[in-house]
Amino acid sequence: MPTWNLHVARQSIRAARAWLPEGLPAFVPEGVTRSALLGDVFHAIQWWDVQAFLRRFPMRIREALESDLEALMAVFTAAVHALAGGAYTAEQCRAWAPIPPDAEGWRSRLSGVTVLLACEGEQVAGFIGYARSGHVDLLFTAPLFARRGVATALFEAACADMRRSGTQRLRTEASLAARPFFERQGFAVVAEEDVLRQGVALRRFRMTRDLRVPRA
Numbered sequence: 754m755p756t757w758n759l760h761v762a763r764q765s766i767r768a769a770r771a772w773l774p775e776g777l778p779a780f781v782p783e784g785v786t787r788s789a790l791l792g793d794v795f796h797a798i799q800w801w802d803v804q805a806f807l808r809r810f811p812m813r814i815r816e817a818l819e820s821d822l823e824a825l826m827a828v829f830t831a832a833v834h835a836l837a838g839g840a841y842t843a844e845q846c847r848a849w850a851p852i853p854p855d856a857e858g859w860r861s862r863l864s865g866v867t868v869l870l871a872c873e874g875e876q877v878a879g880f881i882g883y884a885r886s887g888h889v890d891l892l893f894t895a896p897l898f899a900r901r902g903v904a905t906a907l908f909e910a911a912c913a914d915m916r917r918s919g920t921q922r923l924r925t926e927a928s929l930a931a932r933p934f935f936e937r938q939g940f941a942v943v944a945e946e947d948v949l950r951q952g953v954a955l956r957r958f959r960m961t962r963d964l965r966v967p968r969a
């Protein structure tokens with residue numbers, strides 16, 4: 754856990770203890786212990802604090818370096834298991850994002866694409882991998898940063914780069930979890946398919962978009 758996170762956690766425990774009286778309030782259902790309640794309050798406060806803390810940092814987008822590999826694999830693994838976990842079974846998530854991740858496999862996969870990272874402070878909030886020919890290959894946001902515009906910012910930066918290269922058409926293979934994001938960016942589904950990962954089938958969608966047409 755990074756230092757600032759520990760600091761926030763300690764502060765939150767202190768705040769939760771001070772907030773919760775020794776005897777439990779009347780609205781607490783029978784069977785709920787003080788420590789369980791304290792735990793819930795702690796998580797709520799910690800989450801709020803972390804979010805407030807992160808909002809102090811503007812998001813920065815930069816090209817990935819080789820030294821970012823660990824952080825990038827961590828974002829990928831967490832995104833698949835936590836964010837795509839609602840759309841795929843645990844077995845499918847394990848096949849898609851094995852734990853631990855295969856660093857060599859990642860190194861070779863990333864060598865063929867341009868990778869941009871979104872950073873807030875020292876934290877990697879997400880990354881996109883694409884080919885300037887128009888293929889959006891990878892797009893993952895760390896769960897803590899989900900629904901805060903990280904993927905949108907990365908996608909827009911990649912589009913600006915591809916426009917400069919003269920790219921006219923974008924294509925991607927979107928997961929069940931990512932389809933709404935790509936639809937929001939003006940992509941349309943052209944085919945539905947199953948891809949095999951370690952012998953396990955995962956449903957995904959081939960989607961395309963004309964880059965010359967601004968999204969609605």
Ligand SMILES: CC(C)(COP(=O)(O)OP(=O)(O)OC[C@H]1O[C@@H](n2cnc3c(N)ncnc32)[C@H](O)[C@@H]1OP(=O)(O)O)[C@@H](O)C(=O)NCCC(=O)NCCS
Binds near residue numbers: 837895898900937
């Ligand atoms: C898909 C993913 C990259 C989106 O990242 P994100 O940073 O949360 O996306 P944004 O905050 O930029 O979302 C922009 C818009 O896309 C749509 N969107 C994004 N995630 C969505 C979801 N889970 N359900 C419905 N709409 C979604 C919304 O319209 C959202 O705008 P809103 O938050 O104002 O409603 C992220 O959820 C992820 O990593 N998912 C798991 C891994 C995955 O499937 N990656 C793609 C592989 S193809």
